[in-house]
Amino acid sequence: MGGVRVLLVEDDLDLRSSVAAVLRRQAYAVDEAGSIAEADERLAVHSYDIAILDRALPDGDAADLLREARAAGWTAPVLFLSARADIHDRVRGLDAGGDDYLVKPFAMEELLARLRSLTRRPQVTTERLSLADVEIDPARVEATRAGRPILLTPKEFGLLAYLVRHTGRVVSRTELLEHCWDEYADPSSNVVDVRIRLLRSKLGNPALIHTVRGAGFIAERRA
Numbered sequence: 001m002g003g004v005r006v007l008l009v010e011d012d013l014d015l016r017s018s019v020a021a022v023l024r025r026q027a028y029a030v031d032e033a034g035s036i037a038e039a040d041e042r043l044a045v046h047s048y049d050i051a052i053l054d055r056a057l058p059d060g061d062a063a064d065l066l067r068e069a070r071a072a073g074w075t076a077p078v079l080f081l082s083a084r085a086d087i088h089d090r091v092r093g094l095d096a097g098g099d100d101y102l103v104k105p106f107a108m109e110e111l112l113a114r115l116r117s118l119t120r121r122p123q124v125t126t127e128r129l130s131l132a133d134v135e136i137d138p139a140r141v142e143a144t145r146a147g148r149p150i151l152l153t154p155k156e157f158g159l160l161a162y163l164v165r166h167t168g169r170v171v172s173r174t175e176l177l178e179h180c181w182d183e184y185a186d187p188s189s190n191v192v193d194v195r196i197r198l199l200r201s202k203l204g205n206p207a208l209i210h211t212v213r214g215a216g217f218i219a220e221r222r223a
Contacts, residue, residue, distance in 0.1 A: 027141050177192065
């Protein structure tokens with residue numbers, strides 16, 4: 001996907017690890033939590049583009065967590081996971097502010113398809129992106145320049161997609177960390193600058209990603 005930060009709340013460690021691994025291979029940045037309390041901590045610190053919430057958590061029902069978050073103005077799309085297929089259970093989750101519902105067990109392909117559907121909202125689009133002769137397909141996690149594939153890591157793809165999605169606007173290092181890295185990124189490190197340098201080298205010339213001293217980076221075509 002690229003440039004999309006996901007909150008994944010699931011108490012089954014094996015399932016959570018499997019889902020997180022699949023999402024990271026698709027260039028999503030993923031923060032993990034195993035309880036409502038942990039999810040609350042993450043929500044208090046980070047901004048998320050989408051959330052995947054298991055309904056039955058050790059300390060309560062994620063529908064209650066979402067209801068409170070919606071009341072506080074949180075608008076990110078939410079996909080509920082649940083082992084319960086009962087219609088009343090699904091309705092309660094949707095009434096709490098959920099956008100979609102996936103019953104366990106599920107195929108990873110379906111989970112990814114549901115996420116792509118939810119991220120078709122204007123703020124997190126999966127439509128193809130372009131800048132000059134660079135073409136980006138977020139759904140396929142593919143990028144080309146002048147028709148030739150650019151071999152990028154998931155992190156590099158995420159950076160490129162996010163910067164091109166915001167072409168012409170200066171994007172700070174903090175914003176890139178918020179949307180392209182998971183919770184383990186150290187804000188005081190030079191990890192963003194290192195990744196940007198690698199990305200630039202793979203994109204080649206003419207340069208399309210520029211440093212704005214003291215502010216961050218901007219993607220734009222310059223004469």
